[in-house]
Amino acid sequence: MQPTIDIEALGFDAGAHLLVKHALQEVAPGADITVTGASAGWDSQLAAWCRSQGHPCQLVEQDGRTMARVTRGHVQAGRWRGAMQTGHADPALDGAVADHAQPRWGLAARGATVEAGSPAMHFRLDQxxxxxxxxxxxxxxxxxxxxxxxxxxxxxxxxxxxxxxxxxxxxxxxxxxxxxxxxxxxxxxxxxxxxxxxxxxxxxxxxxxxxxxxxxxxxxxxxxxxxxxxxxxxxxxxxxxxxxxxxxxxxxxxxxxxxxxxxxxxxxxxxxxxxxxxxxxxxxxxxxxxxxxxxxxxxxxxxxxxxxxxxxxxxxxxxxxxxxxxxxxxxxxxxxxxxxxxxxxxxxxxxxxxxxxxxxxxxxxxxxxxxxxxxxxxxxxxxxxxxxxxxxxxxxxxxx
CATH class of the missing domain: 1.10.620.20 (Ribonucleotide Reductase, subunit A)
Structure with a gap:
């Protein structure tokens, strides 16, 4: 049975996305959760948020009430498509420090996942x-x-x-x-x-x-x-x-x-x-x-x-x-x-x-x-x- 969360009257302009985001993290990629809500326009706000994050969202009517079936996107979906990790933060770990630091890593902390589309920053000392x-x-x-x-x-x-x-x-x-x-x-x-x-x-x-x-x-x-x-x-x-x-x-x-x-x-x-x-x-x-x-x-x-x-x-x-x-x-x-x-x-x-x-x-x-x-x-x-x-x-x- 797929999990169901009720965001009640909380709007997506006031933090409702955190409840949905947390619920999705509890299921495997490709699995579904059901979302219900009571605030005005919550369903369209949810759909827009899901599109931006790469999670398929389907709105259904059941017993006169709007419900949403949200499928957790895969790791490389949506805004993180093409993202990469810069290695481990701990320099003692094997491979933590790259032989060649890439411009696309920019100012990101070592070990961070760098979002696709981040600007390339060229540093002369990158070896x-x-x-x-x-x-x-x-x-x-x-x-x-x-x-x-x-x-x-x-x-x-x-x-x-x-x-x-x-x-x-x-x-x-x-x-x-x-x-x-x-x-x-x-x-x-x-x-x-x-x-x-x-x-x-x-x-x-x-x-x-x-x-x-x-x-x-x-x-x-x-x-x-x-x-x-x-x-x-x-x-x-x-x-x-x-x-x-x-x-x-x-x-x-x-x-x-x-x-x-x-x-x-x-x-x-x-x-x-x-x-x-x-x-x-x-x-x-x-x-x-x-x-x-x-x-x-x-x-x-x-x-x-x-x-x-x-x-x-x-x-x-x-x-x-x-x-x-x-x-x-x-x-x-x-x-x-x-x-x-x-x-x-x-x-x-x-x-x-x-x-x-x-x-x-x-x-x-x-x-x-x-x-x-x-x-x-x-x-x-x-x-x-x-x-x-x-x-x-x-x-x-x-x-x-």
Whole structure:
């Protein structure tokens, strides 16, 4: 016996379709339900709704009363004809993440059924091999849990007074770091708009990296102005170095140059500042920023490792990118001399011969640490020791 539902005086302009829809979901495709109602025009409203949904509807008269026999349409009927599912939402399931994300999936959630007639949306980065990182979901979860509030995480009222020349050195170093962090924000932001939303874990990682960099820019700027100073010198050489990052069109190459080499080097610099900065505020900022940057490096390493596993010859492309960048910057001055001198003064903490000697030695040790860190990451990505050492040496003198 077929089910019968009475929608009573409820009209289809007030939600009656929900009762019919639910009743149809309880029967198999091709099976019938009977619908009765009492509102004016309910039968014509029902018939129109059924046509739009792909369910055959027949009106009959029985005992002087209008009744409707509605047959549940098949899965591909009506408005869902040609619809398709975009895979599973859970990336751990087999086949959940497609090798090629289709334009017709548009902005739909992965795993959703996309209605026929939805507009095609073309995203340049639609190949899994070009963007995927197996740890992306975990890295995003870590980043989300580790977000920090500059107002509460940093003691802006911590008492300290530095000699003017040392304070100026801190301001110069942070001015330099601000423009580098702007580049580290703009590069992932540019790719974020080109990435197919099907790869949502990578999308989330890039978005939270942008948030990290925005926060770093904010706190570096606040520290610059903490004692009434304004930003110091920005050089053409530094800007040229960063422009090469913005000009790189390939996602994997950009991740390599920015995250693996540049931000990896910056982690060493931030750890140096955490250890040697002459004031507590700068030390706190450096510690928190280094933690964020280490996650950015981890994403770049994870992505590059996955791509190189599938495409070992891509190492040649990465090596060529380092050489090309070095060649493009051969006519520039590299690291701002004012920044180098400022790092010495910052690490010295005071303007005396003995202190400056100590600061100079610490900066030399920083350079060695940066180079060894780059070489270790390159070797981890499968470059031989000699190649890794050579590529590390070719990395821009501007650090980023």
């Amino acid at each position: 899994k091999s070009e963007v995927w990182a197996g740890r992306a979901a975990d890295l995003y979860a870590q980043a989300a849990a580790a977000q920090w509030d500059p107002e509460t995480a940093i003691d802006w009222n911590a008492p300290f007074e530095l000699p003017d020349i040392v304070e100026d050195a801190v301001v110069q170093v942070l001015t330099y770091m601000i423009e580098n962090e702007v580049a580290a924000l703009v590069v992932p932001a540019r790719f974020l708009g080109q990435l197919h939303p099907h790869f949502r874990e990578v999308q989330a990682v890039l978005a939270i990296q942008c948030a990290d960099e925005a926060r770093h820019i904010d706190v570096f700027t606040r520290r610059v102005r903490l004692k009434g100073k304004e930003p110091a010198l920005s050089t053409a050489g530094g800007q040229n170095s960063l422009k090469t990052l913005l000009d790189e069109a390939d996602f994997s190459v950009a991740e390599f140059l920015l995250s693996v080499l540049g931000e990896g080097t910056f982690v060493s610099l931030l750890q140096f500042l955490h250890t040697h900065a002459p004031d507590p505020v700068t030390r706190q900022i450096a510690r928190l920023a280094a933690r964020d940057e280490a996650r950015h490096v981890a994403f770049g390493m994870t992505h590059l490792a996955a791509r190189l596993e599938q495409e070992p010859a891509f190492r040649t492309r990465l090596a060529n990118a380092v050489q090309s960048r070095n060649d493009a910057l051969s006519g520039t001055s590299g690291l701002n001399e004012e920044v180098f001198d400022a790092l010495i003064l910052l690490a010295a903490g005071e303007f005396t011969p003995a202190a400056i000697a100590t600061g100079y030695q610490r900066v030399q040790e920083l350079m060695v640490d940066m180079a060894e860190g780059r070489q270790a990451r390159l070797e981890k990505l499968g470059f031989g020791k000699d190649a890794a050492q050579q590529l590390s040496a070719l990395h821009t003198r501007n650090f980023m």
